[in-house]
Amino acid sequence: AANKTLLMLPGDGIGPEVMREVRRIIEWMDRRRSVTFRIEEGLVGGAAIDAEGTPCSDATVARAKAADAVLFGSVGGPKWDSQPFENRPELGVLRLRKELGLFANLRPALVLNPLVDASSLKPDVVRGVDIMVVRESTGGIYFGEPRGIETMPDGKRRGVDTEVYTEDEIARVARVGFDLARKRRGKMTSVEKANVMQSGRLWRAVVGEIGRAEYPDVQLEHMYADNCAMQLCSRPKQFDVILGSNLFGDLLSDLAAALTGSLGMLPSATLGAVDATSGKRHALYEPVHGSAPDIAGKGIANPCAQILSFAMLLRWSFGMEEDAALLETAVEKVLGGGLRTADIMQTGMARVGTGVMGEAVMRELEKLTA
Numbered sequence: 001a002a003n004k005t006l007l008m009l010p011g012d013g014i015g016p017e018v019m020r021e022v023r024r025i026i027e028w029m030d031r032r033r034s035v036t037f038r039i040e041e042g043l044v045g046g047a048a049i050d051a052e053g054t055p056c057s058d059a060t061v062a063r064a065k066a067a068d069a070v071l072f073g074s075v076g077g078p079k080w081d082s083q084p085f086e087n088r089p090e091l092g093v094l095r096l097r098k099e100l101g102l103f104a105n106l107r108p109a110l111v112l113n114p115l116v117d118a119s120s121l122k123p124d125v126v127r128g129v130d131i132m133v134v135r136e137s138t139g140g141i142y143f144g145e146p147r148g149i150e151t152m153p154d155g156k157r158r159g160v161d162t163e164v165y166t167e168d169e170i171a172r173v174a175r176v177g178f179d180l181a182r183k184r185r186g187k188m189t190s191v192e193k194a195n196v197m198q199s200g201r202l203w204r205a206v207v208g209e210i211g212r213a214e215y216p217d218v219q220l221e222h223m224y225a226d227n228c229a230m231q232l233c234s235r236p237k238q239f240d241v242i243l244g245s246n247l248f249g250d251l252l253s254d255l256a257a258a259l260t261g262s263l264g265m266l267p268s269a270t271l272g273a274v275d276a277t278s279g280k281r282h283a284l285y286e287p288v289h290g291s292a293p294d295i296a297g298k299g300i301a302n303p304c305a306q307i308l309s310f311a312m313l314l315r316w317s318f319g320m321e322e323d324a325a326l327l328e329t330a331v332e333k334v335l336g337g338g339l340r341t342a343d344i345m346q347t348g349m350a351r352v353g354t355g356v357m358g359e360a361v362m363r364e365l366e367k368l369t370a
């Protein structure tokens with residue numbers, strides 16, 4: 001992957017803290033696996049507002065488009081709460097997803113064996129859980145028009161958001177879900193609220209049509225999103241791939257994260273369409289968690305979600321399956337050895353900070369490749 005360019009956008013809060021641990025791993029890979037990427041770094045979110053006046057500049061968008069992959073940290077924090085809505089840090093990630101056409105956000109929720117007891121749910125409920133949430137990420141209520149806060153003739157205000165989905169938007173993300181289900185355990189649960197929402201009715205119809213026409217081998221199930229939230233807590237093992245809208249996918253992936261022990265464990269990949277001529281696709285890799293202002297600056301954030309996002313990057317953008325799997329194994333082994341950041345702390349285990357956790361992963365890589 002020597003000719004690959006990686007753009008790192010650490011962002012705010014714990015973003016730069018957990019990104020540092022990925023740097024450490026890349027340096028190790030440079031030394032020991034003789035794979036070198038060209039690394040670029042940029043500003044996004046509040047950090048970019050402070051330096052450039054905007055959460056994601058045109059130049060950053062252009063660099064993201066030119067890169068082979070983007071590794072994103074997290075954005076936002078109380079410091080920027082007074083920003084006008086059109087200039088909030090969160091727009092940094094939303095703009096990148098939209099302008100790079102990253103419509104499919106893959107959020108794997110995998111309960112690792114060493115963390116079965118770190119979950120708030122009973123061990124028997126979560127042991128072996130392996131779910132892939134496929135979240136639509138460039139449409140729906142996040143972008144639909146009209147939107148805004150407006151004053152009505154009687155002087156009262158109203159807030160407006162609009163959920164809109166075209167059939168093409170539904171179809172392309174559904175195909176990503178079906179393709180994944182085919183490579184996994186052959187089941188997909190598509191969630192919406194077709195009982196109350198028009199966009200949900202269309203969602204159910206389109207996913208059903210594609211399933212029948214193109215993926216008869218995949219077991220397709222439709223489920224209301226509220227029921228899915230409940231089922232995720234009571235019987236998570238029934239799920240393989242969960243397909244949902246931008247908003248439902250956001251909510252359900254945070255919920256799925258809780259099954260795995262912590263939001264600090266969940267990586268994600270946000271992918272665009274494969275270009276027919278070049279075979280390339282834009283891609284951004286981001287942990288599911290945010291900038292965690294409550295623990296930022298304390299050196300206690302769990303770097304696993306960021307490290308595992310980098311593993312997804314190696315797999316999906318750089319074709320480095322072996323190195324991706326090696327990194328995932330290293331993380332699991334470190335947890336198996338009893339090291340814990342505060343968010344996944346269990347009695348009898350050793351509590352460590354971000355840097356010690358990252359260093360332990362690097363040492364484990366060393367051992368695995370000795």
Ligand code: NAD
Pocket residue numbers: 014073074075076077078090093263264265286287288289290291292293294295300301302303305343
């Ligand atoms: P959050 O994900 O930042 O934090 C939720 C809780 O999980 C907090 O208690 C936090 O300490 C904990 N947590 C999250 N990541 C952790 C980690 N790696 N290790 C240990 N604990 C961790 O969500 P929030 O508090 O609702 O949002 C904070 C800010 O982040 C907001 O500005 C929000 O908009 C933003 N946000 C950004 C992204 C992103 O950049 N992709 C995602 C979600 C939220």
Ligand code: IPM
Pocket residue numbers: 076090091093094250288290
């Ligand atoms: C996420 C976050 C973002 C989202 C915010 C920060 C825009 O919650 O990546 O899950 O809602 O998509």
Ligand code: MN
Pocket residue numbers: 250251254288
């Ligand atoms: Mn979220």
